[in-house]
Amino acid sequence: MPKYTTYKSIYDTVGSNNEGRIHRIFSSIPSLLHSIGMPKYRWSKTGAARVRLLLFVLIGLFAGTGVVHALQSNTPPAEVRTVVVSPGDTLWSIAENNKPEGADTRIFISGIKQKNELNSSEIYAGEELILPNF
Structure with missing residues (x-):
């Protein structure tokens, strides 16, 4: 900008006033904190x-x-179905009574074994078995 002009920009005056005011506010914070007993921090x-x-x-x-x-997900978690083994029950009979209609019994037995971490087909009366959700 030339040294001698009558032109006055609105951007120069607005920016310099606001910047000066903001600088004064933020520069006075450390001295204010020091005056109330807080140490100066750089x-x-x-x-x-x-x-x-x-x-x-x-x-x-x-x-x-x-x-x-x-x-x-807004869907509620699937309910856990369990069955207590009665005397004389086998995995096959439990699967036949509790599998969904049309499901393969062998696959349902495999699901029961997996859910209950069974290594064999041996089950005992009084055991509680978790049934798979098909």
């Missing part, structure tokens, strides 16, 4: 980096929990 590069990292992690945690909550 930001080092590592201190500023640590604060930025902490803010980044906190924002990530809050944003992450919101995403997890948004992606949650």
Whole structure:
């Protein structure tokens, strides 16, 4: 801008007034804190980096929990069906009585073994077996 002109920009005056006011406000905070007994603190590069990292992690945690909550399913969890083994019951008889209509009995028995972590087909009276959800 020329030295002698009558032109006055609206951007120069608005920016300089606001910037000066903001600078005065933020520059008075350390002296205000020191006056109430807090020690003066100068930001080092590592201190500023640590604060930025902490803010980044906190924002990530809050944003992450919101995403997890948004992606949650609204369907209720499947109910767990159990059966207590009576004397004389076999896996085959339990599967026949509790499998869905049209399901293969062998596959249902395999599901019972997997759910209850059974290595063999031996079951005992009084045991509680978890039935698979088909």
